[in-house]
Amino acid sequence: MNFWLLSPELSLVGIALTVILLDLFIQQKKVLAAISVFGLIIPIAFTIALWGENQASFSGMLVVDNFSLFFKFLILGITSLVILSSMDYARKFARFQGEYYALILLSAGGLMLMGSTGELISIYIALELASISLYALVSFLKDPKSSEAGLKYMILGAISSAVLLLGMAFVFGITGTTHLDQIADKVGALVSGGQLWDSPALLFGIVLLIAGFGFKIASVPFQMWVPDVYEGAPTPITAFLSVASKAAGIAVILRVFYTAFGIAEISADWAMIFAVLGAISMTIGNVVAIAQSNIKRMLGYSSIAHAGFLMVGLAAIGTLGQSGVLFFLAGYALANLGAFIAIIAISNKIGSDEIADYSGMARRSPVISFALAFSLISLIGIPPAVGFMAKFFIFNAAIQQDLLWLVLIAALNSVISAYYYLRVVKVMYVNEPTSEEPIPSSIPLRISLAIASIGVLVLGVYPWLVLRLAENAVAMFP
């Protein structure tokens, strides 16, 4: 028992409880947002202080290493940007503003724990902690669309949790343990005994695990919820779902599959599953996104496509693929947050998420439009934005693993995606504005937009800043 290792999560939950309590006695709700954002400095500081640590505690349930700390830092960063950009939006909720911030913090705590457990049951509990808060947050607007989104997300999320739990039960049934390193020993013994596929239950369990985690990262064929939930949810929560939830899902996949099933006899099999699912994900995501007229829905399909790109990195077994996935997540988080923050500012003014209503936005609000355009360019993968370097590293890793066919599909998909991203840019810059009114934005929103946009540019020019951290983070995998 070492509470020092748990300090980022403990302090985060402490801040969430403080926000809930202060909400009862404070009328000025903006204070709560400020406490949430400034409070996040404490877990971030603990995370930085823990960097370099490599320990397991609480009988292996908590694993603190550079890998988990990388994801903790990523999720805390995403959470602070989301809360900063929520301040304008939260005025739409007449009641329950304190709960809104507290639930975001609690969900972030669950997402942080997901990446830092070495045991199946605690992975499941962390996942539920993150998901149950998100179910409530998705339906926070309480209008018909938001409620529908929340109900859909909750029902499909419950089904995917059940599938995941069944997969864990099968893995436990074959190996007799829920600890990932002991599962790896047991699987290694099965391989050396030549009786690995005597019972197909282990393979079935692995497939069910991929299905359960695939729901979290929004990969085909578990992507049905994405467009509706992304469209109906409050925009800051859509942003949170699309980056933080995906990042934690990828963290769990990397840890479970490389630690427990990392042995070459099995990894070739699951890598092929990820390769095929990735190819289908990006093709479906990109092709269907072309037909969307709502920008949140479009970014929902783009999120499915990016799950596909991430799975290219998962299919490329080895250090290059692992660090590439981590870098891709950081770059994708910055670019996607930038796009969503710009959308929050614009939809606050014009009250619509239709792409057609963005016409002439560049003349009404040049800075926000430029930030949105730059984020979209990063999502396509055009230099100097970070999206280019992210795709470059992942494609490079895949080519080293003789996955040329997958890289060709991914490159083709990047070209397809340029069409629908650039269409938004065209509408903003070429079409005539419907009015001359500028788009107002608060200081916190501008700060968060600036951080995201500058991050996209800086990481695009100096990718080594994060790539070194990512390489350090994945060094612990055998």
Added chain:
Amino acid sequence: MLADYGYIALLLIAAITVPALILLLAKVVAYKSKRPDPDNVKSSTYECGMQTIGSSWVQFNFRYYFYALLFVIFDIETVFLYPWAVYFRQLKFFGFIEMLIFILILVVGLVYAWRKGVMEWK
């Protein structure tokens, strides 16, 4: 390992056959009255001998739900307090502080419910 699942299969078979057998037995053994039931008394809901009013599919006041939730808070508290009390001496001061923190978290829930007006029946 897999053989252990055999016991679960056995349990499953027993769990299905035993209730089915009992139901079947009741059908065979039970005496069925041929006399009519003009007031529907015999087929009405039995509620402690009181006269039943209306159907059981009525809507309850949703405040009952809050009380149920609050009950869960104290219920969990009790579940954890018992074993803690038994091992109080061995756990020493660390256990005492740990339980205080646990109760504090539950108290936050209670204060929250109180301030949100759950206790008032308006």
